[in-house]
């Protein structure tokens with residue numbers, strides 16, 4: 001039996017033991033993402049946000065490197081599921097820079113937005129469909145998913161099937 005992935009506002013946590021597991025979670029979200037989905041990725045430096053994006057993009061046909069667009073703030077990709085925009089707001093000094101970037105054209109379009117360091121964008125960015133919080137967990141990472149819309153709920157990776165108890 002596979003459990004339902006929750007409802008808006010519920011927190012669902014996954015432990016990713018290594019980088020490959022983080023990539024797999026990214027791929028699983030990509031497989032469930034619909035046009036226009038906004039995904040915010042927050043957590044300290046080195047907690048796996050770009051790794052997650054790499055797994056997401058590779059699974060929808062992007063070949064080649066994925067680097068955090070730290071200086072350009074946004075990098076567009078053409079994928080099997082349509083345009084995907086990868087933001088990295090680490091170096092954002094003022095949310096005004098987002099206006100200059102024309103972020104609304106990205107956010108209000110049908111492309112999927114993946115936003116590293118979304119919290120640096122402040123309230124201007126609004127609410128995502130899915131918020132993923134990354135933190136260290138032993139030698140791996142803890143990924144906490146919070147969906148804030150029905151499409152966000154639908155994008156949460158599947159939970160492991162429950163193993164039936166053996167009597």
Ligand SMILES: Nc1ncnc2c1ncn2[C@@H]1O[C@H](COP(=O)(O)OP(=O)(O)O)[C@@H](O)[C@H]1O
Pocket residue numbers: 016017018019020021022043044045046047048049050051052068116134139140141
């Ligand atoms: N689940 C994980 N367990 C251990 N290391 C991981 C995991 N996910 C990613 N990493 C590693 O953490 C480092 C930083 O990852 P990165 O995705 O660049 O972080 P961020 O974008 O959050 O700064 C990379 O070396 C990556 O391979």
Ligand SMILES: [Mg+2]
Pocket residue numbers: 049050068088116
């Ligand atoms: Mg990064």
